[in-house]
Amino acid sequence: MDARSRLLYWMLEASRGGPTRRRIIRALHESPSNMHQLAVSLNLDYKTVQGHVETLAENGIVYRMKDGYGAVYFISPEFEGNDYMKKALGSGEDGND
Numbered sequence: 120m121d122a123r124s125r126l127l128y129w130m131l132e133a134s135r136g137g138p139t140r141r142r143i144i145r146a147l148h149e150s151p152s153n154m155h156q157l158a159v160s161l162n163l164d165y166k167t168v169q170g171h172v173e174t175l176a177e178n179g180i181v182y183r184m185k186d187g188y189g190a191v192y193f194i195s196p197e198f199e200g201n202d203y204m205k206k207a208l209g210s211g212e213d214g215n216d
Contacts, residue, residue, distance in 0.1 A: 124203040126178060131207050139163070140171050141207055144194065147181060148208050151193045 120128070131137045131144070142161055146152060154172055158165040172192060175181040180198050183190040198204050 120203075123198060123201050127180070127198065127201065127203045127207065130175065130178060130180060136171055136174070139167065140175060143168065143171055143175065144180070144204075145208055147192055147194050151191050153189050153191050155189075157192075 131141045134140075142163075143157060146157055146160055152160070154165060154168050157163070157172070158168045161168065172181060176183065176192070179195055181192045182195050183192050185191075194204070
């Protein structure tokens, strides 16, 4: 398993926030969004989304086009083609498909 796959495994599977981060990744894969849009579409508290998105951004899994209010987040190109990312995006809500 390469370093990016290990990071994704840790962020999406092995940590307590993994299921929520997986939902965020799937939502961003479908449509790049800002934090408010993510919170509404995933029916999550804004602060919850903010914390998870910041963790994903700190680890280079997502990035934003600009700083400040309304910043739109995308999946980082370095991770888009990753086999583990493809698996995470293609599996069901609980990741057990």
